Amino acid sequence: MRLSRYFLPVLKENPAEAQIVSHRYMLRAGMIKQQAAGIYSWLPLGFKVLKRIEQIVHEEQARAGHIPLLMPTLQPADLWRESGRYDDYGQEMLRIKDRQDREMLYGPTNEEMITDIFRAHVTSYKDLPLTLYHIQWKFRDEMRPRFGVMRGREFLMKDGYNFDLTKEDALHAYNRHLVSYLRTYERMGLQAIPMRADSGPIGGDDTHEFLVLAETGESEVFYDAAVTDIKLGQREIDYDDKAQCEAVMQEFTSLYARTDETHDPALFDKIPEARRRSARGIEVGQIFYFGTKYSDAMGATVVTPDGSRVPVHMGSHGIGVSRLLGAIIEASHDDKGIIWPEGVTPFHCGIVNLKQGDAETDGACEGIYKALKLIGLDPLYDDRDERAGAKFATMDLIGLPWRITVGPRGLKNGVVELTSRRTGVSEEMPAEAAVARIATIYEGI
Numbered sequence: 001m002r003l004s005r006y007f008l009p010v011l012k013e014n015p016a017e018a019q020i021v022s023h024r025y026m027l028r029a030g031m032i033k034q035q036a037a038g039i040y041s042w043l044p045l046g047f048k049v050l051k052r053i054e055q056i057v058h059e060e061q062a063r064a065g066h067i068p069l070l071m072p073t074l075q076p077a078d079l080w081r082e083s084g085r086y087d088d089y090g091q092e093m094l095r096i097k098d099r100q101d102r103e104m105l106y107g108p109t110n111e112e113m114i115t116d117i118f119r120a121h122v123t124s125y126k127d128l129p130l131t132l133y134h135i136q137w138k139f140r141d142e143m144r145p146r147f148g149v150m151r152g153r154e155f156l157m158k159d160g161y162n163f164d165l166t167k168e169d170a171l172h173a174y175n176r177h178l179v180s181y182l183r184t185y186e187r188m189g190l191q192a193i194p195m196r197a198d199s200g201p202i203g204g205d206d207t208h209e210f211l212v213l214a215e216t217g218e219s220e221v222f223y224d225a226a227v228t229d230i231k232l233g234q235r236e237i238d239y240d241d242k243a244q245c246e247a248v249m250q251e252f253t254s255l256y257a258r259t260d261e262t263h264d265p266a267l268f269d270k271i272p273e274a275r276r277r278s279a280r281g282i283e284v285g286q287i288f289y290f291g292t293k294y295s296d297a298m299g300a301t302v303v304t305p306d307g308s309r310v311p312v313h314m315g316s317h318g319i320g321v322s323r324l325l326g327a328i329i330e331a332s333h334d335d336k337g338i339i340w341p342e343g344v345t346p347f348h349c350g351i352v353n354l355k356q357g358d359a360e361t362d363g364a365c366e367g368i369y370k371a372l373k374l375i376g377l378d379p380l381y382d383d384r385d386e387r388a389g390a391k392f393a394t395m396d397l398i399g400l401p402w403r404i405t406v407g408p409r410g411l412k413n414g415v416v417e418l419t420s421r422r423t424g425v426s427e428e429m430p431a432e433a434a435v436a437r438i439a440t441i442y443e444g445i
């Protein structure tokens, strides 16, 4: 993309309404625009990152064997009357009447609707196990929408639902989700720690939230510092291997890590003092096992091998897709702007032309731009007639992890400059070498 033809409405001033850094940078980098409290338009740069995050979520769900579908945002109230949650949900639910006076709602989550789909089409244990998911907009009329996309009213969620014959199978689905979520967050450059939590209006006893540690996080958390040393890394996972998934789950959840809702000071005090931590965190996901809560209430049953009918065991599993943008920025920025991890960056590399209009510099930039595109990368070429300082400030603000700077002085010596946004370190090298380096960096990402 050439910046001269892109739509990147950056702001010079800090927006007064933004209290935390991610909100400030998302507004300043022209990623989002607020349309009403907690409701945002996703401008091109923000939309691009949102799509990258969705893509990683889809890839990791596919790896775990989960099947995508798409349910609507609007739901009939009657479904929620069946589960008993229509009245329970209270003010957070946006209730709407259509022209026939039928009661509808904008879905805050989809347990009821997926159970309705299941009961309409699945009747035998032979069709199990089954995990369906979608990435769809949700609406929760939060009392205090704030911090930009962190606590929105309209927000994008990945929500998945498992259907299993037995509790044991459903707990495997729980563990499988836990493992696949760990991989999903790590690919986004995040460490998200599973913490024992409260299940709230979703229900059930088994639930973990995934928290990214950040001072601006809304949740208070207590944990053993040793949990931050555990990484999934590149290990091979067989998602059908129950023992392996359970072992990873145990590894990540045996040490003390809880949100304030389930915090137990007596247990916490048993951690060696030097490892005790209380901090704040951003909840980027949550997994639940709630057994037959919805299948009982809504008649989602299957015929078992012995011919009897039983309600299926279920769980649901959510990732805060739009919230993740805020969480990633909170975890990765400096005083100049965002620093995108390579896995989610909106453009792979920036190209800064220091002397727009100079034939040789323009030619070199064009060459690099085309070479990067040819190998399937997506560069952002700042071809505007602007001062170098302004170009650097924009690149730093929007946070592309790599920048190639091209100017007449370097070209005289046959070199361009390759700069890492994270370290600030620059290296001079021929243009072809810079392109080759960028290609290597993104191999396998």
Ligand code: P5A
Pocket (backbone or CB within 6 Å): 108, 109, 110, 111, 140, 142, 149, 150, 151, 152, 153, 155, 156, 157, 158, 159, 160, 202, 283, 284, 285, 286, 287, 288, 316, 317, 318, 319, 320, 321, 322, 323
């Ligand atoms: C699990 C999937 C559920 O709703 N039902 C389907 C279960 N879980 S949850 O924890 O309530 O939400 C899942 C994730 O969505 C994000 N989230 C939000 N993001 C932005 N703004 C909000 N107001 C908001 N509320 C929830 C969180 O990341 C949460 O973990």
